[in-house]
Amino acid sequence: MSDVFLLDCGLxxxxxxxLLAVSVPIVLILIFLPAWYGRYTQNYKYYLGSLSARSAWILQECPSFIIPSVFLLMNLRTVKENIPSVICLCFYLFHYFYRSFIYPWRLRGGKRTPTEIFLMAFLFCVLNGYIQAAYHIIPCCYRTFSWLYDPRFIIGAILFVVGLSINWNSDAILRGLRADGSSGYKIPHGGMFEYVSGANYFGECLEWTGYAVLCWDLAALTFAVFTIANIGPRAWQHHKWYKKTFGDEYPPHRKALIPFLLSFVCYKHYE
Known part of the structure; x- marks a missing residue:
């Protein structure tokens, strides 16, 4: 078996x-047209059917964890020679273990996911899992142990942990809105929701920005850019939806995605 079995830096x-090229039209489209899942499926026609929210989450997210994990096991000799890069990859694997196998079981309710949306998410997770494996298991971007005390690694790790904490806390607040078994939407309060409508998205954007900094390579940068291109506009869509749905009841000081910023952009596009 090759030390770099099935992994290729060029590919x-x-x-x-x-993925970077596709990010540009994606962000332009999603600024004006919300992705058809969650609260935006009310008038959507399920041309290819749909999956439950939990099933969609597990199936679409698990390649992000499984693919790099399998390549780790298949290339153990190479891994031993590139431990700092594998440590970088472990940040990614930690997130996706939770996102694939724990988070879905904590969901309460949730709209069904259109099969088309599921397939697009699944494809991205397969491709992203591959490039993260290639860059952090084989020497597409070789690192010495000195990288682990480089300022970029330290700052990136701090941003990652802070972003992860905000994301988890925001998810917990959203779950708490349905703790009584209700299925409707309510105004979230607490944590970063006091500042932005898309607190969970802000946390995830910060998390993957930190990952891009601590890795400092093309694969991590691609993931951060693609993530922000997808969920950044969704935070704007949520901000518009909250203000339209709850009117004067919705806190007027909240921004869309970044604390103290971006409401102006949101209003220009939506109002």
């Missing part, structure tokens, strides 16, 4: 550049 770079 990984090509996939990464393709």
């Amino acid at each position: 990984a770079r090509f996939v990464a550049f393709c």
Whole structure:
């Protein structure tokens, strides 16, 4: 078996550049048209059917964890020679273990996910899992142990942990809104929701920005850019939806995605 079994730096770079290129039209489209899942499926026609929210989460997210994990096991000799890069990858794996196998079981209710949306998310997770594995298991971007006390690694790790904490706390607040078994939508309060409508998205954007900094490579940068291109506009859509649904009851000082910023952009597009 090859030390770098089935992993290729050239292919990984090509996939990464393709995802970066696709990010541009994605963000432009999603600014004006919300992705059809969650609260935005009310008038959507399920042309290819749908999956339950929990099933969709597990199936679409698990490739992000499984693919790099399998490649780790298949390339153990290479891993031993590239431990700092594997440590970087572990930040990613930690997030996706939770997101794939724990978070879905904590969901309460949730609209069904259109099969088309599920398939697009699944494809991204497969491609992203591959490029993260390639860059952090084989020497697409070789690192010495000195990288672990480089300021970029330290600052990135701090941003990652802070972002992860905000994301988890925001998810807990959202789950708490349905603790009584209700299925409707309410105004979230507490944590970063006091400042932004998309607190969970802000946390995830910060988390993957930190990952891009601590890794300082094309794969991590691609993931951060693609994530922000997808969930950044969704935070704007949520901000518009909250203000339209709850009117004067919704806190007027809240911004869309970034504390103290971006409401002006949101209003220009939506009002």
